Amino acid sequence: MAHGAFRTPALQTSAWQYWFGTVSAFLLALLFLVAGIWKLSDPLATETRMVQALIPTQLALATALAAGIAEIWSGVMLIVPRWRKWGAWLSGLMLLAFMVYFAVFYQKLQGADCSCFPWLKRVVGPGFFISDAVMLALAVIAGRWADKSSNLKQAAFVLAAIVVFAGAVYGITAARQTGAKAPAEITVDGKAFATNQGRVFLFFFDPECMHCFAAAQQMSKYGWTDVKVIVVPTVHPQWSESFLKDTGLKAGVSPDVKVLRQTFAFSTDPPYGVALERGRQVAAFPFFDDKDPVAGLKKLGWLP
Incomplete structure (x- = not known):
């Protein structure tokens, strides 16, 4: 695992390209890991934010859990060189999906708090798309100069562990909910x-x-x-x-x-x-x- 996780740059990639890609991957991984862990740490609060972002009520919880799981998984893959290209693809696709979604509903969501990251308040507006474009550029750079990804089975094990973690946190959070439940x-x-x-x-x-x-x-x-x-x-x-x-x-x-x-x-x-x-x-x-x-x-x- 030690040899596979941290390898020397591929022969066709220069040193500056390798390190530029590595730094970009780690910066993006940090953002995605923080965002994903924050979402899964309180799935019911994340569900509320999804509803506020116009996700249908019946899909809000599933969307909240899926987003948190995908962000953590992509963050982990961005850190590990043997999975970095996959992580770059996944994070890039998610960023594109976010940008397209908010562009479609821009008139209804303009000025609303995106709340994608803790401590960082972002509202839907031009700045939102600029910041997402910067993160998309990091994904492109990280993937462009990463080695070909391999060992999908181990990456799937990591995904399974994240899913179990998400399910456990949700179960604990739901069990703590008391009091009469209002109509949906x-x-x-x-x-x-x-x-x-x-x-x-x-x-x-x-x-x-x-x-x-x-x-x-x-x-x-x-x-x-x-x-x-x-x-x-x-x-x-x-x-x-x-x-x-x-x-x-x-x-x-x-x-x-x-x-x-x-x-x-x-x-x-x-x-x-x-x-x-x-x-x-x-x-x-x-x-x-x-x-x-x-x-x-x-x-x-x-x-x-």
Whole structure:
């Protein structure tokens, strides 16, 4: 393995070409390994980002796992000289696929956070394509001056190990999910909305309830931290828009009160709040007063 993993440059490749290709391969491998490990470390969060990137809800988890597995595998192959050309091809094809996908949906995703890498915030725009083009150039250089790849069986073993790792992490993460599970999709402002999109706060209210009115006014002043607020009228849904306008609360409106009340059963009168994290209930707020739900939301990290 030691001789096969680190070989001297091929005779037809000059020293500077070999080292230029090697450095390019290691730089690209570092980016792909970090991105892949980050995706697989929290597959449910990655699933949410996939939905936000317009991947269909039913395909989001599979896409998240496949992307993380492929990125780690390509990163490993880029590091090992005997597999480097394969790694360059795989990483190059993925980069091309990313660029084509975001070009097709550019109008809808422009300005959105790509979140492809941890610590590095990238938004969909001209800079996104430039950075991906630079990485594609690294893939081309790494593959152009790499030796012919060999020993596919060992590379497949590495892939199998990554798949097992991904499955184990997903199993542990899924097992930790507790609380009532929201319907996969509800209607919000006349459109389908996937409830597993990060943090969602459901506010059940009666447009004629002054307590609900006061609670909505108070919530309109909250400095939410990455939270989508959705109001659910328990009666008189036709007055929802007027209620939001009068209270100043910026939120989407869902008419799916029946299915949501069946899921998050509560015996009290509204107002009533439910905090969802990736589609599962993490807290319920039956009281809206001077302390609640502010104290509970701060404890969750949803308010600063």
